[in-house]
Amino acid sequence: MIDLADVTVRFDDVTAIEDVDLRIDDGEFVTVVGPSGCGKTTLLRTIGGLQTPTTGRVRIDGKPPAAAQAGADLGFVFQRHTLFQWKTALENVTFLRRLAGEEPDETDARALLETMGLEGFADARPARLSGGMRQRVAIARALHLGADVLLMDEPFGELDEITRDELGVEIRDVWRRERKTVVFVTHSVPEAVFLADRCLVVCGQPGRIEADYEIDLPEPRDANVFGSRAFQEQVATVRRTLHEAHDRDRERDLGRDQRRERDRGRDR
Amino acid sequence: MTTRIRTLAGDVFFPTAALAVAALCWWAVAVVGDVPAFVLPAPGAVVARLVGNPTLYVHNAWYTLEKVLYGGSVGIAAGFLLAVLVAYLPWFRTAVYPYLVAVRVLPKLAVAPLLLIYLGTGTETAVVFVALITFFPLVLSTAAGLERAPSAHRDLLRSVDAGPLERIVYVDLPYALPDVFAGLKQSVTLAVVGAVVAEWVIADRGLGFLILMGSENVRPDVMLAALAVLLALGLSLYGTVVLVQRGVRRWLGLEATG
Numbered sequence: 001m002i003d004l005a006d007v008t009v010r011f012d013d014v015t016a017i018e019d020v021d022l023r024i025d026d027g028e029f030v031t032v033v034g035p036s037g038c039g040k041t042t043l044l045r046t047i048g049g050l051q052t053p054t055t056g057r058v059r060i061d062g063k064p065p066a067a068a069q070a071g072a073d074l075g076f077v078f079q080r081h082t083l084f085q086w087k088t089a090l091e092n093v094t095f096l097r098r099l100a101g102e103e104p105d106e107t108d109a110r111a112l113l114e115t116m117g118l119e120g121f122a123d124a125r126p127a128r129l130s131g132g133m134r135q136r137v138a139i140a141r142a143l144h145l146g147a148d149v150l151l152m153d154e155p156f157g158e159l160d161e162i163t164r165d166e167l168g169v170e171i172r173d174v175w176r177r178e179r180k181t182v183v184f185v186t187h188s189v190p191e192a193v194f195l196a197d198r199c200l201v202v203c204g205q206p207g208r209i210e211a212d213y214e215i216d217l218p219e220p221r222d223a224n225v226f227g228s229r230a231f232q233e234q235v236a237t238v239r240r241t242l243h244e245a246h247d248r249d250r251e252r253d254l255g256r257d258q259r260r261e262r263d264r265g266r267d268r
Numbered sequence: 269m270t271t272r273i274r275t276l277a278g279d280v281f282f283p284t285a286a287l288a289v290a291a292l293c294w295w296a297v298a299v300v301g302d303v304p305a306f307v308l309p310a311p312g313a314v315v316a317r318l319v320g321n322p323t324l325y326v327h328n329a330w331y332t333l334e335k336v337l338y339g340g341s342v343g344i345a346a347g348f349l350l351a352v353l354v355a356y357l358p359w360f361r362t363a364v365y366p367y368l369v370a371v372r373v374l375p376k377l378a379v380a381p382l383l384l385i386y387l388g389t390g391t392e393t394a395v396v397f398v399a400l401i402t403f404f405p406l407v408l409s410t411a412a413g414l415e416r417a418p419s420a421h422r423d424l425l426r427s428v429d430a431g432p433l434e435r436i437v438y439v440d441l442p443y444a445l446p447d448v449f450a451g452l453k454q455s456v457t458l459a460v461v462g463a464v465v466a467e468w469v470i471a472d473r474g475l476g477f478l479i480l481m482g483s484e485n486v487r488p489d490v491m492l493a494a495l496a497v498l499l500a501l502g503l504s505l506y507g508t509v510v511l512v513q514r515g516v517r518r519w520l521g522l523e524a525t526g
Contacts, residue, residue, distance in 0.1 A: 050423050069429040076427045081418035086442055086520035099438070100428035125521050145428070 001026055002047055002149065002181065007056035008206075009042050015206035016042040020056070022200075022209065026148070027179040029172070032200045033192035033238065035246065039207025040185045041153055047183060048074050048151045060149065068149065072100035075142030075180075077152040082138040083126040089113060090122040093141045100145060112140040116170070132163035139171065143178070152184045156191065165223065168194055172221045189242070193217075193235045194225060201238060203245035210245045213238060309489040317493040324478075325497045331474035333501060335391065335463040336456075339398025344455060347403040348448075351410035355440070356432070361411075368407060376401045376462075380469045394466035401462035405454035413447025414440045442520065449513040456505040460498065475501070 002024040009016045017039040024030050032040045045051040046058060049065025060068040068074050083092050093113060094104035113122050116136040126134055135155055142150055152171075156164040172195055175182055186192050192199050193215055201211040215234055217225055225231050291311050297303060298310040305313060318325060354361045354368070380397055387393040414436075421439045430438075467476025475494045482491035 045423075048427055050426055066429070069427055072428055074427050076424060078420040078423065081420040082424065084421070084438075084442070086522055088521070095438075096424065096428060099425060099430045099434060127522075151427075 001059075001061060002183070003057075003059040003062075004047065005057045005059075007046060007053045007058060009039070009046055009051060010054040017046070018206040018208060020207075020209060024181060024183065024198075026181055029175050029182045029184070029195060029197045030200060031184045031186060031192040031196040031198075032202055033186055033189055034202035034207065034210075034242070036187060038202050038204060040187075040202045043202065043207065044151050044153050044183060044185050048076060050076075072097070072102050072145050073147050073149060075145045075147035075150045077135070077138050077142050077150065077155040079154040079157045083134055085126050088123045088125055089118060089129065089137045089140075092126070092137055093144045096141050097145050102146065104144070109140070109144050112143050113137070115174070116140045130163075132159050132167060135159065135167065136170075139167075139174070143174065148180060150180050150182045150184075152182065154185055154187065157186070164188075164191065165226070169222055171195065176220065189239050190226070190231075190235050193231060193238055194221060199234075199238060201241050201245070203242065204249050211238075211241045306486050306488065309492065313489050314492045314496070317489045318496065325475075325493060328473060328475050328478050328494070329497050329501055331472075332460075332463050332467065332476065332498070335394040335398055335466060335474065336459045336501075336505065339395040339462065340402050340456065340459040342395065343399035343402030343459070344406055344452070346399065347406035347451070347455070348410060350403075351407045351414065352436070354407070354411040355414035356436075365411070368404070372404055372408065376404070377465050380465055384469055389470040389472065391470075391472070393470050394463060394472075397466045397469075398459050398462040402455040402459045405458065406448070406451040409447040409451030409454075410444060413444030413451075416440075416447065417443040445513075445516065445520075449509065452509050452513075453506060456509055457502065460502045460505065464498065 002022070004020055004022040007020045007022075008018050020043065032043060034040045042051060046053055047060075047065065049058070049069050058065055060073070065074070083089075084095065087095060090106070090109055090113065093109040094106060097104040110122055113119075113136075116139060118133060118136055118140070121129065121133065126137070129137065138155065156167055159167065168191060171182075171184075184192075184195055194217070196213075196215040199213045199215050200209050201213070202208070203210040213234070217228070217230055217234070294308075295311050298305075298308045309317075350364075350368075354365055376397075379400065383393050383397055387396060417439045421443075422435060425435050425439060463474065464476035464479070467474040468480050471477055471480060475498045478494040479491050479498075482488065482494065
């Protein structure tokens with residue numbers, strides 16, 4: 001279980017996220033959606049222990065993230081630059097596990113690459129793989145690590161739409177089989193709804209959790225889901241929430257600026 | 269097929285032709301123009317000098333190479349070590365880096381006479397001088413290269429609790445390789461310059477010394493022969509670095525570019 005209590009992260013004079021309380025149960029697929037600069041990546045990095053909260057507390061199964069890191073219990077997938085160019089796909093998959101101090105299992109790594117649709121590419125180097133294939137390798141690598149928690153930071157952000165949808169179907173499929181806890185950050189609303197059991201809408205500066213939606217869609221989730229009414233409606237709801245929060249924030253900022261102007265006039 | 273012929277013409281024919289034309293001009297000025305040999309010896313005379321007494325040039329080339337190898341090794345090792353310190357110790361970087369950049373402007377050749385006072389006229393002066401001159405390009409480019417790795421790789425290593433040594437070896441160093449080799453190429457070139465200047469100053473032996481003697485005795489044929497050997501020496505050293513770089517790239521499975 002992931003548990004955040006009153007987490008605030010500040011960089012110099014910018015507050016990225018403020019007073020975030022969040023509980024994620026084992027085996028949940030949670031997506032975090034929001035505009036750029038709302039602190040969603042910071043939230044993910046804080047959960048994974050790459051960012052230390054300024055105040056507040058993060059616990060993964062009751063222990064600080066550093067303990068989860070040491071136990072090879074956090075599988076990160078980043079947006080880009082995630083593979084070592086000088087290693088083959090297979091070596092990339094096994095290497096991280098070795099670095100984590102665990103014995104890699106080549107048979108398992110090959111099997112994972114195959115499930116990710118990379119038959120015949122185990123010995124290819126990243127330069128020969130397309131963007132989508134590289135992200136498949138990165139996902140296989142996180143799975144081979146054996147981590148219970150997968151933390152994904154816009155992993156499909158640089159891919160074309162078709163590859164995105166395809167990988168979305170696959171990652172949901174992997175999750176159904178393995179039941180990992182997944183926290184998936186994206187700025188695409190349809191992606192966030194399609195993948196999630198639970199969708200967190202993050203807004204504002206500093207970022208806060210604006211809404212927490214249970215997503216109800218049929219299983220298995222495949223390309224048919226995209227056309228369904230239930231999907232469209234939930235996408236519309238999340239989108240509305242994002243826009244409303246955005247408008248409210250803007251009005252508040254405008255009001256604050258106007259008050260400031262007025263005060264300045266009075267001082268004069 | 270056409271590509272191959274064009275490549276052959278471009279890579280081999282034109283440079284060879286240019287060299288032949290240059291030699292011909294030289295020969296024309298020296299022989300046809302009847303310039304005395306103590307001013308400009310003919311190409312043939314220089315070749316004859318080389319072939320006539322090869323041991324002289326081989327021995328002196330070895331003495332120069334010795335200074336390059338010892339001094340270069342010390343300079344490169346020290347430069348690399350300092351670059352690592354600059355890259356990983358913020359306080360050290362703040363303290364030292366501005367001076368490293370500033371001292372780069374200083375012509376290191378001007379320091380040679382000072383070394384003469386401190387270290388005397390032995391080979392060690394030459395070794396220290398070569399070390400000094402090879403040190404700077406390597407330290408600056410390596411320090412910059414060690415910061416080139418994308419932050420996602422560092423994050424990835426941190427996420428599995430990998431230590432700083434693993435980060436240096438598996439992430440930062442591979443990304444720094446192009447800069448390290450760029451620095452090394454500058455360093456070996458300067459090492460030869462350093463060795464020659466050192467030989468002028470301490471005047472013991474080596475190709476630099478041979479050139480100095482040739483000048484004092486008005487023997488341009490000896491000087492030109494020594495220069496030719498020096499050129500070959502410099503090119504071999506540079507070529508060695510290029511080959512090592514290629515080998516490392518192949519070993520790492522990177523395409524042979526850059």
